[in-house]
């Protein structure tokens with residue numbers, strides 16, 4: 001039994017937060033943001049719009065595009081670091097309820113920006129072992145809920161959104177996910193952190209006064225390590241599978257910073273047509289970034305059935321992951 005990437009769907013909130021808007025909020029400029037990150041604007045969820053709402057909308061599209069009914073789904077894995085509730089219930093359980101799916105295994109995973117590719121590896125293992133047939137994997141973030149909009153070093157980067165995919169069983173090896181490589185190094189856990197709430201810093205007045213509930217990042221150190229690790233990681237997965245970078249039509253990197261994307265793309269000698277870029281319009285949407293980017297090339301007609309995608313991501317933990325797979329869904 002093999003696992004195939006059966007469909008893609010995404011949801012993007014309608015509210016736009018532009019660089020010009022941020023200029024009015026913190027000491028920054030459109031010129032600085034564009035030059036250092038490539039970001040022009042990002043989307044922000046409405047006040048009453050939560051992570052599971054965005055995830056459910058993306059999931060409905062992915063299920064429909066796979067030609068399935070909601071009841072066909074036998075596992076839901078939601079990758080998020082901005083869950084509806086920090087402890088319980090999991091966002092995956094809430095998504096199951098919003099989709100009207102009963103008696104389904106559902107859980108969240110926390111791997112920050114690498115979450116979607118981590119979820120992909122979990123789905124692949126469940127399907128290949130024969131335990132599940134149709135797995136709904138989701139990357140969804142209301143990142144604006146953990147951003148301090150007075151901190152110019154982070155608030156210019158992040159946005160909200162969701163992407164979802166169905167991973168289904170197949171006996172046709174030619175449409176199977178080829179390889180996934182996921183890894184972590186906890187010794188860099190202080191590079192990207194939301195210090196509270198958690199067992200280290202339970203919710204208290206001190207947490208609120210010091211803003212410990214907001215994301216903190218060692219930006220420049222993370223940047224340098226991201227370029228080094230991602231380049232090494234994608235080169236390894238290509239060599240391991242005897243695939244040449246020029247034979248990958250769609251390199252879909254995590255959308256954190258255009259300079260990181262460009263550096264890794266150049267190291268692989270990829271043309272601009274091969275490299276998928278959405279960071280300019282959505283910013284960094286963490287676990288949602290890769291499925292949102294895949295959906296972009298799907299909806300614009302660039303992604304065709306059978307074409308290879310190379311996924312590559314890096315995030316808090318630190319975590320990183322890469323994957324090589326053909327798109328095994330129907331194209332419009």
Ligand code: UT7
Nearest residue numbers: 028029032036113152153156219220222223226256257315
């Ligand atoms: O998704 C998870 C993985 N995340 C990442 O991979 C993010 C990686 N990091 C980055 O993308 C970049 O490090 C940033 C975009 C966050 C920052 O770019 P940088 O080129 O690394 O800048 P820097 O942190 O070295 O700061 C350079 C200068 C500093 O001023 P001084 O000390 O040189 O006077 C900062 O205070 O830029 C200043 N600065 C800003 N200026 C205007 C920092 N943020 C801003 C800002 N607007 N928003």
